[in-house]
Amino acid sequence: MKKILLIFLFTSSVLAQTQKDSIPQKITKADLFSDYDIALIDSLLMDSKYKSPLYETATYIIEDAEDKDVSNIALPSEVLKERLRKIDAKTPFHLAYNPALETVIKSYLKYRKRYYPTLMAKAEYYFPMFEKYLDQYDIPLEMKYLAIVESALDPTAKSRVGATGLWQFMYTTGIQYKLKVSSYVDERQDPLKATIAACQYLSDLYSIFGDWDLALAAYNSGPGNVSKAIKRSGGYRNYWNIRPFLPRETASYVPAFYATMYLFEYQKEHELIADAPQIRHFETDTIHVKQTISFDQISETTGISSELIQLLNPSYKLDIIPYIEGKNYTVTLPRKNTLKFLENEQAIYALAEADAAKREKPLPKYFEMDKRIRYKVKSGDFLGKIANKFGVRVSDIKRWNRLKTSKLKIGQRLSIYPKNYK
16 A cells, blocks of 8 residues: 555656646645545545544543633733744744634633643653654654544544544554554554554655645545545645635644644643653563463562553553564563563463463454454354454455355355454
8 A cells, every 4th residue: 555655656746747837836746646546545544434533431622612612711812823923933834823723722721721731741651752753754743742632642542433542543544554453462552553653654644745734634534535625725735724625523633733732832831730640651661571471460470550561551452461473572561670570570471371270261362353364154143243243344244255145154154354353
């Protein structure tokens, strides 16, 4: 997918040079993409659904923020204009003042202020990691605020449409950017691997639009929707000019990003005082495991709390670190405790073996969900039941197996690419 995208970008740039005089100034790289190419890029978003940042447990983006009554928030427009000018002068994003953005910022101060101390404590842990890779990929460091809008810095966050992790990757997008999902591990929840994937995705989007605000919008709604908005606006490339033509989710999404950037830049002025972070990233270290072990077994042997181990290792779905031949699974621990782990490593493995011997049922079988499996149809099976079992759609199973009807035979073999295993 990525190679196809890069090849097309190269041919588009050649075409842009040879036809330079015939292309209007407002036409962008995105306009040089055919409908097929846009659809191909949009396939990164499963079924073209939006990676909605609206969560079942917590909502960071305030719905209809621009319609809220914020008259009691003491932030004069002239003060805000000057502060936005200062931010705009040092960032490639376009933080121009407008009344809509002012209302969003004031809405966050009114309705979200109490959440910021916790968010800022989490930022102490995650932002240094983000900045390292954003810098490596030549992406503006301010893009770190995107993870707040996407997940409120919760690596286990799941949206209503299935986007997962700090950077809210859909399953298919994650696979495209080499984020593996197995019965034990979801690399979309791995802060390090997901951050690298997000940098690669953002770099690809910037290659299409040549503008970070538009890349930001495309991260949420897909490059196809942004390309359509550009064309419907008459070729404008400024986000605020194409905003009326974007999906509603994205129209709220980018201002939420701007508002978050502003509040972090001016946190002292708004008395936003961060809670003390539980741990900082530089205070951690990783160790390769040599046997399947659980968080509880590590905790029991070393005295490190299971909650802290969970915080530092969010990609392990079952609180178990599997040992698989050919894989290099690691455990992240506080650096001050790594020596204690190494000193007690054999005791941890012995405890794991003892627990396994007493276990009534074996641990779930390890399998990677982006791999094909062969499923044998049993009595009572039907396509809907099988689809639910593996977290896929009936239409997917029919397409993978070239089924013209929904009828199945006992003993029939089906090829399935599972997303989960119930």
